[in-house]
Amino acid sequence: MNRRYSWFNITSLTLGFAFLYIPMIILVIYSFNASKLVTVWAGFSTRWYGELFQNEAFLDAAWVTLKVGLASSTLATVLGTMAAYVMVRSGRFMGRTLFSGMIYAPLVMPEVITGLSLLLLFISIGLDRGVLTIILAHTTFSMCYVSVVVSSRLASFDQSLEEAALDLGCTPFDAFRSVTLPIITPAVLSGWLLAFTLSLDDLVIASFTSGPSATTLPIKIFSAVRLGVSPEINALSTILISIVTFGVISASLISKRAIARQRREEQEALQV
Amino acid sequence: MAFDSGSAAFAPWEDPGQKPLISFKSVTKRFGNFTAIDNLTLDIFEKEFFALLGPSGCGKTTLMRMLAGFEAPSEGTIMLDGQDIGPIPPNKRAVNMMFQSYALFPHLSVADNIAFGLKRSDMPKSEIAGRVEEMLSLVQLSQFASRRPHQISGGQRQRVALARSLAKAPKLLLLDEPLGALDKKLRQETQFELMDIQEKTGTTFVIVTHDQEEAMTVASRIAVVNHGKLVQVAPPDRIYEAPNSIYVADFIGDVNIIKGLAKPESDNRYAIQWCENHAPIIGTSQHAFASDDICHFAIRPEKVSITRDRPTDRTNTMQGKVLEIAYLGNISTYHVELPTGQVIKAQQANNRRISRRSFTWHDSVWLSFTDTAGVLLSQ
Ligand SMILES: Nc1ncnc2c1ncn2[C@@H]1O[C@H](COP(=O)(O)OP(=O)(O)OP(=O)(O)O)[C@@H](O)[C@H]1O
Ligand SMILES: [Mg+2]
DSSP, rough: OOOOOOHHHHHHHHHHHHHHHHHHHHHHTTTTTTSSSSSSSOOBOOHHHHTTTOOOHHHHHHHHHHHHHHHHHHHHHHHHHHHHOOOOHHOOOOOHHHHHHHHHHHHSSOOOHHHHHHHHHHHHOOOOOHHHHHHHHHHHHHHHHHHHHHHHHHHOOHHHHHHHHHHHOOOHHHHHHIIIIIHHHHHHHHHHHHHHHHHHHHHHHHHOOOTTOOOOOOHHHHHHHTTTOOHHHHHHHHHHHHHHHHHHHHHHHHHHHHHHHHHHHHHHHHHH | TTTOOOOOOGGGGOOTTOOOSSEEEEEEETTTTEEEEEEEEEEETTTTTEEOOOOSSSSSSHHHHHHSSSOOOOOEEEETTTEETTTTTTGGSSEEEEOOOOOOOSOOOOOHHHHHHHOOOOOHHHHHHHHHHHHHHHHHOOGTSSGGGGSSSSHHHHHHHHHHHHOOOOOOOEESTTEEEEEEEHHHHHHHHHHHHHHHHOOOEEEEEOOOOHHHHHSSEEEEEEEEEEEEEEEHHHHHSOOHHHHHHHHHHHHOEEEEEEEESSSEEEEEETTTOOEEEEEESOOOTTTEEEEEEEEEESSEEEESOOSSSSEEEEEEEEEEEOOOOSEEEEEEETSSEEEEEEEEEEOOOOOOOOOTOEEEEEEEETTSSSEEEEO
């Protein structure tokens, strides 16, 4: 199809993308600025990246963020997949709507409230705030995202496959492990990536649940910026942007490819 | 009927001392307030090839799923080998099912699909490959062993599903429309293959089919199901020759139904008054009708002969005009209109070439049949 784009279309597209990405592009450009003054361009340099890797406080925060991200996204994936499985498979039971509503509610709950309630919980059970509490908090809020992603895949999953597995001698767990899981793996993976990027991004919930012993990168950046923007922060942000971009792109590629393959297989299955 | 070996015919259902392998005891299955299976009682015996026949949505798959363990009866019990299987989960039942939708595992190759159940059985690892080979060659798919299900055709998929359910050689095998997607030749081959397997392994088969010819070929008994109820359970020849209701007579094969009033003559002979100014039909019936009972005389088209002149040696004769001729190759079906307006179908083997056929449209012909050719049905 030879479709021509009108000037109007091109203009609105450009405007939209400019609105979205100019701030980030400026940030990335200035991260390569040789000058210490953030707003004055003084030639290209990777100096700030070098300095960044000398900065113990930032490195510590980065390490905490990575640990939290990996641990919480893995936990959230396990819990979210389980929740999705139960929701889709259990059929109708008393209070099903309430239960599924409760799983999805944290999606729309203001983060401040989630953070605050978690803080109160940790204080009341006497859990010292640190890496562990951030992991728990991130697991809590990202698991609903995972369960949304996984349950939409499970909804289109042919249940007779599981029945066939049971029929051939699998225990229900074995059927899940050797039939269901391999088939829904793409959805589980993209759920994991989503949870991981959410955890990297999070400032609000982390600031409620982190303690003096452990700070995440977003918190570090935020507090550093309050004392004035430094080129180091630009460099750090650039790195973060690339990680998140990579995560989001691979998540969408994984799920897109899986959907395309599923479509193809279904279509072929129909051509009996 | 395919199992008649030697003198003793295979008919365990007629022997009251025989213990059934499967026994449905007043089983009812409801989905919400819809009754899919309605107070059904049925015994199926070991080594039977039991066919379920019925219109779409009558509950055949539901019956199978209860045997496999995917649905629990709302009421009643199902016994397998004298044991109530209600509390036994599907993976612990010595039952395998071939799904109507095949349910092949898309992430596994054809060979791995077939090996799936074997790997979870107590078969030694070393024997699994051999068994898979055997199954693949049985369904003629050896060269497709490493393909994925989406890389093979619909009929091939159906055969993989069949091989997968056969692989474990279960005590009871449930086949939900196992041969629907196969062409006629392959279907017949597979039917005989199934009967062969049945004879070799002594497996009990319960098979759902929409193809009555298939049911006739393979089954030891056929159950005609309608609205979740059994209408008749009998060997194929009984179902065909002695249907117990108009429904069964009509569902299996082609039939002419003539409604009339029964006039008992002698023993089990009846004169059926079906038309004011026509001689009554003389027929016989195993079960009794009182005088003037409404009855339906059912006769198969192939039992009605069609001739140009009035035959002298037949009990029943009637004259009519050829309305339509359906040429089916080996046989032709003639639709003959009687003076009363009723249309009777008569079938004749085409043992002559079509150009030399004796009747054509609008010819006046005589229909005739003997007094034992049809059955009398009350409803
Ligand atoms: N899980 C279910 N929930 C509600 N109704 C159901 C369910 N399963 C089956 N039914 C209904 O029960 C009836 C019997 O279904 P079943 O699948 O046994 O039919 P069938 O005889 O196998 O038909 P077909 O020949 O088309 O496969 C149908 O009317 C169907 O709509
Ligand atoms: Mg069915």
